[in-house]
Amino acid sequence: ERSIISLRPRQSANLPQNGENKKAVRKLAPTIIPFWGRLADWRGRKLMILRSGFGMALVVSLTGxxxxxVSLLLLRLLNGVVSGFIPASIGLVSTNTPKERVGYALGVLQAGAVSGGICGPLFGGLLADLMGFRSIFYVTGALILVAGIVVLFFVHEKFTPTNQQVKTSTLADFKKIIHHAPILSLCMITFLLQLALMGINPLVPIFVQELAPQANIAFYAGLTVATMGVANMLTAPVLGKLSDKKGADRVLFFASLGVAIFSIPQAFVVELWQLILLRFFTGLCLGGLLPAVNTLIRLHAPVGMESRTYxxxxxxxxxxNMLGPILGxxxxxxxxxxGIFLLAIIPLVISLILTRFKVTPIERSARRQMKEQLVLRE
Known part of the structure; x- marks a missing residue:
């Protein structure tokens, strides 16, 4: 769907309320996701991927x-209801992978998602020029349909339906989940990391205009954005594997520290190549953030409530993602x-504090208990 996002400026020319459409989808997503998470725990994660894949294929095609x-808003709202392909995939991968390899598996998954995020805008722009704007929705819908078919026939899930399908409210689920430390801290860390990143990312193309030659601003803006994505894609599997060996909490801490450190000099660059280089190093660190967080969630989520926790x-x-651009x-x-690059340090520092004092002690205790159990078995 990234191919569609790249075309929104063109869409806005004909549909001036497009900004409100995007806001509506962003507001709807956080409220509907817990419902799908509960259903995934009861009926299986693969079913949720299929529901999202086939649902998005239909809705995106109809958007054309x-x-x-008004019709665009309704379709985008419906897309927000059925979306969730990547979150459902995270739940499926994490629960069907041995715990000692979850980090690597989630790192590979993130690399795939990031590569799609890089190629999508380029692919969408080329198709729009060749086939026209509306055709891109039909092509994107067809690609999502293919993804759903691949999951249907080639992805296998080890899932045993639970007999305890007690009706609970979202609030009751939330209260139960946050009592499993350090889940609440990990959710807060996820929020803070995205707040910092999304406070900066939408402004990078504007910043490039101050540094790049006026003749090729669009090219240099795309290059700067893509550089960080490529670096993220390269290191996500590596840092994911490292989290399996050394501890996801350590990878999360040092990756967050790296993002904070490389954000500071970006506020003082005077040449475009300096910004591109620093964004590349930032991307190298970003590859370890979400896989580490998701690995820790998998390790500490209540049994049978993994998808709801995710x-x-x-x-x-x-x-x-919603508040970052607004505040930025x-x-x-x-x-x-x-100044935004420096302001982003605040949520990053808070996430570092939470990781060090709320997550690491619990993770160290869990690793110690695991080692003791291995010794007793021997």
């Missing part, structure tokens, strides 16, 4: 027939774009 802002984490991520855009008028 939208005739105005759903609350994903809701926190969507809230960060509001702050840029006061402190300038360069």
């Amino acid at each position: 027939f939208a005739t105005g802002p 759903s609350f984490s994903n809701s926190a991520m969507y809230l960060g 855009g509001a702050a840029v008028g006061l402190i300038g774009i360069r």
